[in-house]
Amino acid sequence: MNAVLAEQAITRTGGNAAERGLLRFITAGSVDDGKSTLIGRLLFDSKGIFADQLDAMSRAKHKRTVGDTIDLSLLTDGLEAEREQGITIDVAYRYFATPKRKFIIADTPGHEQYTRNMVTGASTADAVIILIDVSKVKLGDDGSVELLIQTKRHSTIAHLLQIEHVIVAVNKMDLVNYDQKVYDRIVAAYVEFAKTLGLKDIHPIPLSALAGDNVVTRGDKLGWYQGPTLIELLESLSVYDESHDEPFRFPVQLVARHNGHEADDFRGYMGRIEAGKVRKGDKLVVQPSGQTATVKDIQTFDGSIEQAVVGQSITLLLEEHVDISRGDMLSAADRPAxxxxxxxxxxxxxxxxxxxxxxxxxxxxxxxxxxxxxxxxxxxxxxxxxxxxxxxxxxxxxxxxxxxxxxxxxxxxxxxxxxxxxxxxxxxxxxxxxxxxxxxxxx
Missing domain, CATH: 2.40.30.10 (Translation factors)
Known part of the structure; x- marks a missing residue:
């Protein structure tokens, strides 16, 4: 819910959220790769956790840490079944910000049974963090490396959904004494697999979510790694919404009429712009009927505006009286769908x-x-x-x-x-x- 409210607040300010530094990303990978712990570490080290949340986690009956150490995975594993089993079942959304950028995180399940939940979280993501647990990867004496099937499945889905950036987080490096050779072999194997998919923008990074090495702060034991920390990498990723340059697409959600007691025959078409932009006077085509119309006015909650862009929810008024109902698409007349x-x-x-x-x-x-x-x-x-x-x-x-x-x-x-x-x-x-x-x- 926090993520939804945050996104609504961003949308109300107008324009495109991506241009104001918002990055939507998900964590993916196999079971117990440390996805929930990584997000908890990100929030904890970047001061994105409230005091009452810390107190609740420290007193949680299902925590899996020793002594007073906080189980950071409990921050996203909110269902009772998740905490009891120590797994992620549903998609958990969290919102946090640094001085450089705003983030919406989707913590997605690793179990094959819940792959559908991962697809849901990935459908709106700009970036994906594919976690690989070094302790589970089979390293052969002959130099072979066998990646887990869920690593391959989630990478395939990321490619199909055209997620722009792929961060390969080789996690739990503390379990192999931060061995660079192990890291290099795993990254080489993943890059080779990514070539078969067609993934291009790949960012490998070694880390330990539990210890906090290379997540927000740079660990001394990873001195051989010269790249950015995870948070630095997330802050630097470019997010450009190409749908700004695409032809106008406006699926009609609702036809708005006046209350019946006014002489003005108000008829507006409400919805969210899914691609492109629109101005008063633009020529549109109603699909699938093929009728054409001209934009008379663009209404928002704050009044009439001259132009609207992708991501904005608006009401369109047209010069012509045409038959339009929910489910129709208003498209650019010169570049229809x-x-x-x-x-x-x-x-x-x-x-x-x-x-x-x-x-x-x-x-x-x-x-x-x-x-x-x-x-x-x-x-x-x-x-x-x-x-x-x-x-x-x-x-x-x-x-x-x-x-x-x-x-x-x-x-x-x-x-x-x-x-x-x-x-x-x-x-x-x-x-x-x-x-x-x-x-x-x-x-």
């Missing part, structure tokens, strides 16, 4: 029930929900080898390329071009459970 009846996409399957080509699903895209059926599984991705193979089903946590037919056309973009209008979810028609997260790929 693609109208799709057949959708080619990559799917992360999130349900324990496998994908069934005979079943119908609801496809939720921006504010539009339409009936859909997966007609073909093009290929299934092997996480270990990154090879695509033929398959007739997709099980929990599977990543597949599929073809989907929808009952009504979608105004959409390729996920590679505009993330918000290239993403969707599939919902089971019977249980109403979200069963998949998808990314649209255009030929």
């Amino acid at each position: 693609e109208l799709l009846k057949t959708v080619h996409a990559d799917l992360c399957w999130l349900s324990e029930e496998p994908l069934d080509l005979r079943r119908k699903y609801w496809l939720k895209h921006t504010t539009r929900q339409v009936g859909a059926r997966v007609t073909k599984i093009e290929s299934l991705l092997d996480i270990n080898t990154q090879e695509k193979r033929a398959a007739d089903e997709v099980k929990l946590n599977g990543i597949a390329s599929v073809t989907i037919n929808v009952q009504q056309p979608l105004a959409a973009d390729a996920y590679d071009a505009i993330r918000s209008t290239g993403a969707f979810i599939l919902i089971d028609e019977v249980t109403h459970q979200t069963v998949a997260a998808g990314m649209i790929r255009l030929a």
